[in-house]
Amino acid sequence: MAVSFVLNGEPVSLDVDPEMPLLWAVREFAGLTGTKFGCGAAQCGACTVHLEGQPVRSCSTPVSSVEGQSVTTIEGISGKAAAAVQAAWQRIEVPQCGYCQSGQIMSAVALLEQTPKPTDDDINSAMSGNICRCATYVRIRSAIHAAATTMEG
Template sequence: MSITLTINGEPRTIDADPETPLLWALRDELGMTGTKFGCGIAQCGACTVHLDGTPVRSCQTFIGDVGDASITTIEGIDGKAAKAVQAAWQELEVPQCGYCQSGQIMAATALLAETPKPSDDDIDTAMDGNVCRCATYARIRQAIHLAADKMEA
């Protein structure tokens, strides 16, 4: 079945079953490998993308359910919050192995777009379920606070 998805602002048509997880459509059909496979059961956050600005787990989001929603991946993330998060991540050298970082960045960007000056509790809630195998959680929290400061400046 031919399905058209709006990804990073552009229509992309693929021939796939409507019950195909968005993750596999992105990676296998469209070659967009920035979104990672982690667990396949929406528990780790590595596959996080934005659906109309809201972070969702693409491994459990079926392409047939996306409809007219706009999908943003790590390859297409942009804007003030995204730039601040990316700069803070680099400045504080957040990643170690880097595998989870696209999902972490997508979750952090969504948080800052909604809550420009988050508390530690806000960060913990927003980032809950984004697993970092290298346990860089303290640097992730610090980077989100730094990104919030950068957005204010």
């Protein structure tokens, strides 16, 4: 069955099992490998993408549920918040192993698009579903605050 949606601003139609997780459709059929498989149970956040601008776990989202909607992966992220987050991530040297970082960035961008001046509690809440096995949480929080400051001007 073909499932049609907008992927990183471009219309796509993928001939896949409608129950296939969005993660595998994006990685294996669309060839975008920036979104990572972590736990497969929507608990770690490595597979985070934006669905209509909201962060979702693509490992537990059936591809059929995105029919006609807009999906953004780490490869397609753009805008003021994305630029500020990516610059802060580099400046503060957030990644250690880097495996979880695409999901971390996707969650951070969604947070800043909705809450431009987040508190530590806002950050903790928005990022609580993203696990970093290298424990770079302090740098992640610092980078989100730095990105927010950059966005303020």
